[in-house]
Amino acid sequence: MKRGISYTAAFMTLLQRDLRIAIRHRGDIFNPLLFFILVVTLFPLGIGPEPQVLTRVAPGIIWVAALLASMLSLERLFKADYNDGSLEQMLLSPQPLSILVLSKVLAHWILTGVPLILVAPLLAVLLHLESNSYGALMSTLALGTPVLSLLGAIGVALTVGLRKGGVLLSLLILPLYIPVLIFATSAIDAAGLNLNYDGQLAILAAMLVGSLILAPFAIGASLRVSTN
Amino acid sequence: MWKWLHTFADPERAYKLSGTLLPWFTIFAILLIGTGSIWGLLFAPTDYQQGESYRIIFIHVPAASMSMSAYIAMAVASFIGLVWQIKSADWAAAAIAPIGAVITFIALLTGAAWGKPMWGAWWVWDARLTSELVLLFLYLGIISLYASFEDKVLAARAAGILAIVGVINIPIIKYSVDWWSSLHQPATIKIMEKSSMSTDMLYPLLINIFGFGVMIGAITLVRYRAEILARNGMRPWVRDLATAEEAK
Amino acid sequence: MTISNQSKVLLRANELTCIREERILFDELSFNINAGDIVQVEGPNGAGKTSLLRIIAGLSRPYAGEVEYLAEDINRCRDEFNHDLLYLGHLAGVKSELTAEENLNFNLRISGYDDFDTTAILAKVNLTGFEEALAGHLSAGQHRRTALARLQHSNCKIWILDEPFTAIDKKGVEELEQLFIQHAKSGGCVILTTHQDMSIISDDMLQKVTLDYRFI
Numbered sequence: 001m002k003r004g005i006s007y008t009a010a011f012m013t014l015l016q017r018d019l020r021i022a023i024r025h026r027g028d029i030f031n032p033l034l035f036f037i038l039v040v041t042l043f044p045l046g047i048g049p050e051p052q053v054l055t056r057v058a059p060g061i062i063w064v065a066a067l068l069a070s071m072l073s074l075e076r077l078f079k080a081d082y083n084d085g086s087l088e089q090m091l092l093s094p095q096p097l098s099i100l101v102l103s104k105v106l107a108h109w110i111l112t113g114v115p116l117i118l119v120a121p122l123l124a125v126l127l128h129l130e131s132n133s134y135g136a137l138m139s140t141l142a143l144g145t146p147v148l149s150l151l152g153a154i155g156v157a158l159t160v161g162l163r164k165g166g167v168l169l170s171l172l173i174l175p176l177y178i179p180v181l182i183f184a185t186s187a188i189d190a191a192g193l194n195l196n197y198d199g200q201l202a203i204l205a206a207m208l209v210g211s212l213i214l215a216p217f218a219i220g221a222s223l224r225v226s227t228n
Numbered sequence: 229m230w231k232w233l234h235t236f237a238d239p240e241r242a243y244k245l246s247g248t249l250l251p252w253f254t255i256f257a258i259l260l261i262g263t264g265s266i267w268g269l270l271f272a273p274t275d276y277q278q279g280e281s282y283r284i285i286f287i288h289v290p291a292a293s294m295s296m297s298a299y300i301a302m303a304v305a306s307f308i309g310l311v312w313q314i315k316s317a318d319w320a321a322a323a324i325a326p327i328g329a330v331i332t333f334i335a336l337l338t339g340a341a342w343g344k345p346m347w348g349a350w351w352v353w354d355a356r357l358t359s360e361l362v363l364l365f366l367y368l369g370i371i372s373l374y375a376s377f378e379d380k381v382l383a384a385r386a387a388g389i390l391a392i393v394g395v396i397n398i399p400i401i402k403y404s405v406d407w408w409s410s411l412h413q414p415a416t417i418k419i420m421e422k423s424s425m426s427t428d429m430l431y432p433l434l435i436n437i438f439g440f441g442v443m444i445g446a447i448t449l450v451r452y453r454a455e456i457l458a459r460n461g462m463r464p465w466v467r468d469l470a471t472a473e474e475a476k
Numbered sequence: 477m478t479i480s481n482q483s484k485v486l487l488r489a490n491e492l493t494c495i496r497e498e499r500i501l502f503d504e505l506s507f508n509i510n511a512g513d514i515v516q517v518e519g520p521n522g523a524g525k526t527s528l529l530r531i532i533a534g535l536s537r538p539y540a541g542e543v544e545y546l547a548e549d550i551n552r553c554r555d556e557f558n559h560d561l562l563y564l565g566h567l568a569g570v571k572s573e574l575t576a577e578e579n580l581n582f583n584l585r586i587s588g589y590d591d592f593d594t595t596a597i598l599a600k601v602n603l604t605g606f607e608e609a610l611a612g613h614l615s616a617g618q619h620r621r622t623a624l625a626r627l628q629h630s631n632c633k634i635w636i637l638d639e640p641f642t643a644i645d646k647k648g649v650e651e652l653e654q655l656f657i658q659h660a661k662s663g664g665c666v667i668l669t670t671h672q673d674m675s676i677i678s679d680d681m682l683q684k685v686t687l688d689y690r691f692i
Binding site: 341378379381462 | 496497498500539618
């Protein structure tokens with residue numbers, strides 16, 4: 001039998017599989033999205049609906065909600081595969097683990113990050129976000145949500161085998177999210193004041209590239225520990 | 229090149245070596261911290277700006293800097309354990325974690341204690357304290373992860389990976405927090421004006437910094453020995469030790 | 477240990493020690509597996525059979541000792557080893573949201589095969605008519621057979637199978653035994669654990685590794 005599959009083909013095969021599974025399990029897509037919307041909605045109820053106050057805190061609220069929604073959605077990244085033995089098969093695959101891991105994280109981002117990015121402008125309207133800030137909002141989310149997926153995947157990979165992994169996950173991941181949060185909100189704030197925010201975007205882009213290169217190794221190593 | 233590392237891979241050897249080093253570390257720690265603290269808290273000159281309340285830095289700064297060093301030491305031990313597959317390095321990392329966490333907590337507490345007389349608030353979100361807080365969370369993450377795995381060999385590997393990920397992120401987090409702090413507090417409140425420190429203040433500070441480091445080393449050795457015994461409970465040399473203790 | 481007729485050593489276990497939950501399951505266990513061997517790991521429940529299989533497959537790391545594939549530590553030649561290994565554990569590796577055909581298609585494609593007929597293969601494991609059924613709706617036996625279908629189209633030399641006969645009927649077990657014999661004859665090896673008696677593969681065709689339950 002002929003044997004051999006290119007890295008790209010392996011990547012796409014796994015990506016297709018994960019997307020197909022998610023489409024049949026649509027709750028996995030909508031639940032984090034609803035969570036995102038709900039969390040944002042809670043803030044005006046909590047701090048009052050004054051437009052000036054909301055405008056000031058809008059970038060922070062949207063981004064914190066995005067962090068939390070991302071974390072919530074990450075729990076399903078490896079859990080199902082762990083439970084039915086597919087994760088083991090992935091680890092024993094002749095394909096490089098990093099490629100397979102990236103494929104799964106990309107699938108996850110397409111299913112949870114992209115809807116987040118698309119819904120964010122609507123939520124920004126609810127929070128009276130400064131009109132100049134919309135561009136920054138979208139670009140920071142576009143650059144930042146993949147980083148959240150990649151870094152979060154490390155935490156998920158470490159806890160997938162644990163019984164009460166979910167609670168621990170937030171402790172592991174949220175400190176790593178802080179730099180993304182700081183630079184993203186700063187960019188949006190700067191945009192609101194009509195200041196240049198290229199620097200912040202550059203740093204976010206650098207984080208994205210850095211995590212694209214380094215995270216797969218950490219995720220792979222963590223998966224090996226979890227399935228030991 | 230790193231052959232000498234492998235000689236300490238043997239748990240029994242590591243245990244004996246730690247036992248030999250422990251009394252020295254303890255003595256030095258007591259001497260250094262004793263000297264530094266008494267000098268700093270009682271004899272160093274009064275700061276013309278802050279009065280007597282500044283003296284807390286003789287505890288706060290050593291704690292803060294050593295909390296960072298302990299994390300780096302932990303990450304290095306984890307790295308060695310990962311790359312060279314030396315289990316005793318993993319145990320060393322597991323031993324450091326709770327100590328580092330406590331030191332970080334002390335740094336936060338003393339930082340807050342300083343803040344009260346300085347700015348009238350128990351907590352300020354300045355760069356250093358915020359970074360310390362994030363460091364505490366990183367430590368707590370490692371401790372919790374280690375505790376969650378029943379198999380301690382796996383626990384140490386998992387915690388090791390997290391420690392390495394953490395140590396790579398620490399400079400990034402520090403940089404972003406510093407930057408964030410400069411954005412939101414234009415009149416930057418500097419907790420420590422190192423440049424304007426007279427030698428009378430600097431020396432006790434340095435002595436205490438060293439002292440804290442040695443103290444962390446001493447407590448680590450105690451926990452390390454305990455960790456070795458716990459992980460090797462089924463080995464004959466541990467049983468011999470236990471029966472020898474009972475015979476006494 | 478019986479000496480096999482073919483001398484090519486595929487796998488070597490070197491002083492494997494496994495400790496789980498502070499119990500030593502096996503200590504300094506060594507054995508060779510040659511091409512053409514069918515190896516059964518046996519022992520009472522909890523003796524460490526699954527742990528041993530996972531260590532040989534490279535999923536778990538032993539407390540001490542190495543596994544060698546073609547005389548090289550598997551940790552150093554993971555790519556080649558994984559290429560030549562087919563492992564089926566307790567968990568089938570079958571996604572319940574995909575159909576039997578989609579599962580098989582994925583498993584084979586990700587292993588590198590691109591020239592196969594899923595309908596024919598599923599027919600060989602008696603799943604004709606169930607190709608479009610979601611794996612989650614299949615019976616336990618059909619679920620397992622979806623996983624076992626991979627064996628029908630594999631050129632991996634090393635098959636490591638943990639309880640492959642679970643939920644399979646007598647006829648299915650016999651068919652699998654024939655498959656194993658065929659695989660061993662063509663130069664591969666099969667390492668398995670099972671509680672069920674095998675009718676076609678007799679004891680003299682087997683190499684046995686026995687783990688006994690040890691107390692410290």
